[in-house]
Amino acid sequence: EVQLLESGGGLVQPGGSLRLSCAASGFTFSSYAMSWVRQAPGKGLEWVSGISGSGGDTYYADSVKGRFTISRDNSKNTMSLQMDSLRAEDTAVYFCAKAYRTNWSFDYWGQGTLVTVSS
Amino acid sequence: EIVMTQSPATLSVSPGERATLSCRASQSVSSNLAWYQQKPGQAPRLLIYGASTGATGIPARFSGRGSGTEFTLTITSLQSEDFAVYYCQQYNNWPLTFGGGTKVEI
Numbered sequence: 001e002v003q004l005l006e007s008g009g010g011l012v013q014p015g016g017s018l019r020l021s022c023a024a025s026g027f028t029f030s031s032y033a034m035s036w037v038r039q040a041p042g043k044g045l046e047w048v049s050g051i052s053g054s055g056g057d058t059y060y061a062d063s064v065k066g067r068f069t070i071s072r073d074n075s076k077n078t079m080s081l082q083m084d085s086l087r088a089e090d091t092a093v094y095f096c097a098k099a100y101r102t103n104w105s106f107d108y109w110g111q112g113t114l115v116t117v118s119s
Numbered sequence: 120e121i122v123m124t125q126s127p128a129t130l131s132v133s134p135g136e137r138a139t140l141s142c143r144a145s146q147s148v149s150s151n152l153a154w155y156q157q158k159p160g161q162a163p164r165l166l167i168y169g170a171s172t173g174a175t176g177i178p179a180r181f182s183g184r185g186s187g188t189e190f191t192l193t194i195t196s197l198q199s200e201d202f203a204v205y206y207c208q209q210y211n212n213w214p215l216t217f218g219g220g221t222k223v224e225i
Contacts, residue, residue, distance in 0.1 A: 035215070037163075037217075044206065044217060044218075044219050044220045045155075045157075045163065045206050045208075045217040045220075046217065047208075047214060047215040047216065047217060050215065059213050059214065059215075060214070061214045062120070062214065095162055095163075100165075100168060103151065103168060103169070103210055104151075104210035104215055105153035105165060105168040105169075105208065105210055106153070106155075106163070106165060106208075107165045107168075107174060107175070109162035109163055109164075110162065111161075111162055112162060
C-alpha cells in the first residue's frame with residue numbers, strides 16, 4: 001500500500017524558515033517523480049515544486065522560486081522542501097504527492113501538513 | 120504560465136442527475152490534463168489523467184473528454200459521495216497549474 005506522510009509543519013514568523021519532509025513507502029521511490037502542492041485556507045490547489053525520480057531535475061512555481069528548495073534522498077525514501085524567507089501568503093496545507101509513472105498527474109497524496117506564517 | 124479556468128464555480132444538482140464540469144486552458148495542453156476530486160478535510164483524489172483515462176479504482180460514472188484547450192468531466196447519475204470540489208490540472212508545461220475548482224453541491 002502506498003503511503004505518504006508529511007511532517008515539519010508549524011507556526012513560523014515572516015522571514016523565517018521551515019523544512020518539510022515526506023516519508024514514502026509501498027512503492028519503488030526512486031522510480032517516481034514527486035511534488036509538493038499547497039492549499040491556502042479555503043482556497044484551491046497550487047502546485048509548488050517537483051523533482052524527478054533521480055533528483056536530477058527540479059521545478060518550481062514562480063511564487064516560490066529562489067526561496068524554496070526541493071530535494072530527495074532515495075536511500076531513505078524521503079523528499080524534503082526547504083522553505084526560506086517565508087511570507088504570510090505561504091500559509092497553507094502542504095501536500096506531498098507522487099507522480100504517475102508516465103506523466104505529472106498525481107495518483108497518491110499525503111494528508112498534508114499545515115504551515116502558518118504569522119507574527 | 121498556462122491559466123486553467125473552470126466553470127461553473129458551483130454546480131447545484133440532485134442525486135441521480137448528470138453533472139458536466141468544464142475546464143479551459145489559456146493555450147493548448149494537448150491531452151496532458153488530469154481531474155481530481157477533493158472532499159472537505161481530505162487530500163485530492165485522482166480521477167482522470169490523459170484527459171480521458173480513468174485512474175485505478177475510479178467508478179465508470181466518471182468520464183473525461185477533450186484535447187487542446189477545452190475539456191469536460193462528466194459524472195453520470197450523481198451519488199451522495201460525489202458531492203465535492205473538482206479540480207483540473209495541466210501537466211503539459213512548466214509550471215504545472217490547477218484550475219480554481221468547481222464545487223458540486225446538492
